[in-house]
Amino acid sequence: MDIRKFSEVGILDHYDSVVIGAPMIFGWHAVARRFIRRNRKLLAGKNLAYFACALRLTKDQKETTNSIPLFIDPGLVSQPQKTGSLNIKERFTTIGHYLTPMLNSAPDLKPVSVAFFNGKLDLRRLKWWQVLFVLGVVQGKPGDYRDWDFIKRWSRSLSQVI
Template identity: 35%
Template sequence: MKPILVTYATMAGSTAEVAQAVAEEIEKSGLPVEVRPVDQVNDLEAYAAVVVGGPMIMGWHRAAMGFLKRNRQAWQHVPLAVFVLAISLTETGEREVDGLPIVVDETLPKAPATPGRLSFRERYAQLSRYVGPILAAARPARPVSVGVFGGRLALGGLPWWAMLFVGVIIQAPAGDRRNWAAIRAWAAGLPGKMEEEFTDFADVMQ
């Protein structure tokens, strides 16, 4: 039985811990799972399906985005799911991007100060701005599911440019906003979603 790959990019480690939790939930369905950073993945043919996770770091983490683009061809036959960690998300009522429903950790979105007139930073932190480029990187395939969850913002040890960006654009307090129940519930549903959308997924799993 080919394993499911849970792969991730991270700057400060919180996404690696989320990847581990996602893997644990998938394993509960009795499927073998492998967890690796994106830069340690070579042959996607060795996997029955792939879950890719990355944090928003001035756009989705570059290594996660590069991984999706580099393997664009593979997503047409290997089921793909994506998760995103973020610390700032503007509540605009959007729950789908390019027609794809997005699972959003409901503790994350924050209402704009003036509804209907978004500030520059509120516009920046819209769901479609975060997820649109990720969907474009996987095209022509589409992920079977995309989850957007709260992350953990640690300010210690950040380089000056990162501090500047977080201070000016993100303006979120440091802290751990990971909602493990939401993350685990999303992950537990993935094997079912993959089977639903890829008829040959069940055969590959044999």
């Protein structure tokens, strides 16, 4: 198994399976989406899985299920303030809002699994406008919320499908 930053990925031909991960930064990180778009032909013949880390995922009752198996860290999920209707911030953090652009990076590709992990927030690393967004819209709180057991469980579950 090789672990690479996007900028260090070499020739993909050697791999049967590829797991692509990135944080939610105004949606799934643009680098991940660009990587998938640019390599979509090479990725087409491979077993694929995606993961994202985030700080908020709002439960949407109108969510339509699609056929891709989703693994969502329960610690990441929050209920909307009002049952049955989402405010503008909540609409920004639904599974649909996250997943659609992830899959649209290359609509022909079908990952065998998509995971959403709870992430971490260190405000000292951020610019002021990023702080405004992540506190005001995402409503994240500083801290490290990564659940390594959940992450390991997902990794193990992948070995059954890729």
